[in-house]
Amino acid sequence: MTTASTTSTPTSTPSASVAPLLSIAGLVRRFGGLTAVNGLSLSLADGELVSVIGPNGAGKTTLFNLITGLDTPDVGSVAFAGQDVTGFAAERLAGLGLARTFQHGRVFGNLSVLDNVLVGAHTRLRAVRPPLGLPLLGPLAELGLALLPPAAVRAEEERLRAEATEIIALFGDRLTPRLDKPAHSLSYANRRRVEIARALALKPRLLLLDEPTAGMNPTETAEMLEIIRGLKGRGLTILLIEHKLDLVMQLSDRVVVMDHGARIAEGLPSAVATDPAVIEAYLGHKAVGAANQDDAAAVVPTKRGIGE
Ligand SMILES: Nc1ncnc2c1ncn2[C@@H]1O[C@H](COP(=O)(O)OP(=O)(O)OP(=O)(O)O)[C@@H](O)[C@H]1O
Ligand SMILES: [Mg+2]
Numbered sequence: 672m673t674t675a676s677t678t679s680t681p682t683s684t685p686s687a688s689v690a691p692l693l694s695i696a697g698l699v700r701r702f703g704g705l706t707a708v709n710g711l712s713l714s715l716a717d718g719e720l721v722s723v724i725g726p727n728g729a730g731k732t733t734l735f736n737l738i739t740g741l742d743t744p745d746v747g748s749v750a751f752a753g754q755d756v757t758g759f760a761a762e763r764l765a766g767l768g769l770a771r772t773f774q775h776g777r778v779f780g781n782l783s784v785l786d787n788v789l790v791g792a793h794t795r796l797r798a799v800r801p802p803l804g805l806p807l808l809g810p811l812a813e814l815g816l817a818l819l820p821p822a823a824v825r826a827e828e829e830r831l832r833a834e835a836t837e838i839i840a841l842f843g844d845r846l847t848p849r850l851d852k853p854a855h856s857l858s859y860a861n862r863r864r865v866e867i868a869r870a871l872a873l874k875p876r877l878l879l880l881d882e883p884t885a886g887m888n889p890t891e892t893a894e895m896l897e898i899i900r901g902l903k904g905r906g907l908t909i910l911l912i913e914h915k916l917d918l919v920m921q922l923s924d925r926v927v928v929m930d931h932g933a934r935i936a937e938g939l940p941s942a943v944a945t946d947p948a949v950i951e952a953y954l955g956h957k958a959v960g961a962a963n964q965d966d967a968a969a970v971v972p973t974k975r976g977i978g979e
Contacts, residue, residue: 690753692715692719692751692752692908693713693750693877694749695714695738695748695750696712696748697746697748698737698746699744699745699746700730700733700737700745701745706931709931709933711730712934713934715908715910716908717908718907718908719925720903720924720925721923721924721925722911722919722922722926722940723910723929724914724916724926724929725929726953729930729931731881732774732912735771735879735881735912738879738910739761739771740760740761740763740764751767752768752876765794765873768873768874769875769876770871770875770879771870771881772870772883773866774912778854778857780854780855781853784852784857784865784868785832785839787865787868789831789835790872791869791873792834835872836850838868841901845864846861863883863885876907877908878908878909879909879912880910881912882912882914884896884915884918892918895918899918920940920941924939925938926938926943928943928946928948928952930952935948935949
């Protein structure tokens with residue numbers, strides 16, 4: 672078993688000369704006697720794609736929760752776009768341009784595909800300005816506006832629909848033919864796609880994806896890889912948690928490896944893949960977990976390194 676003290680020197684520091692978009696320092700989160708995140712620091716430059724990998728229970732999702740305001744650190748700070756956002760609520764962070772998806776997927780089952788994505792757009796609007804810019808009107812007037820929407824509101828709704836439809840089209844014919852279908856009727860993979868589309872409707876500056884290909888077959892995984900590559904190509908900054916290391920190796924500018932809540936290695940994918948501390952962490956855990964047995968085969972049984 673490796674220890675948290677074997678952090679290797681990053682071989683790539685593209686954020687060195689510019690202010691990072693995301694900067695977290697010394698984050699600690701304890702659950703009773705367990706330290707899920709243990710003194711973690713990390714910076715992300717605009718346009719970078721950084722992957723966070725590590726065995727099950729390493730603290731990856733907890734780290735996302737701390738960054739996105741779903742949880743609050745016991746110690747440490749989170750800065751986003753030059754502002755200290757430690758302790759900010761999730762919706763406020765969404766308004767600043769921070770969007771995420773969840774490891775186990777979260778969609779509104781009774782809403783249609785289109786409406787799920789529109790929720791993302793509305794969250795953005797709600798977070799950046801009061802409803803309709805008329806905070807003092809009260810519920811009766813709001814009802815009136817809903818029943819008899821002024822032209823400006825109708826035009827805005829149309830614009831948001833067009834935007835949402837465009838985002839949905841990123842997923843080819845996976846979602847577009849199902850715009851009006853309730854999310855609960857979709858396949859698991861399609862529900863994951865809807866969730867990503869909803870996050871994109873927030874127009875994020877930073878997108879955090881927690882195992883976006885979990886439960887997807889190789890074809891679906893390859894498709895998702897291309898979609899993430901496309902988002903990166905458009906300049907979106909992405910923090911990715913992923914157990915499928917082949918995908919991590921292909922997409923990442925930089926890889927951060929966590930174990931027992933701490934960073935045990937960081938650097939270019941090729942360097943991390945052969946880092947003895949990383950190999951030890953995975954071997955020590957035998958595999959990356961029952962839910963990821965297929966992927967574990969690519970990492971663990973060989974001592975040649977990750978992703979070989
Ligand atoms: N709300 C919580 N209460 C208590 N313990 C928690 C809580 N959330 C996470 N943990 C524990 O913290 C540790 C880190 O969990 P986390 O979900 O962050 O790991 P992970 O790296 O995302 O793992 P996986 O790859 O399986 O998703 C685990 O031991 C987990 O059981
Ligand atoms: Mg997790």
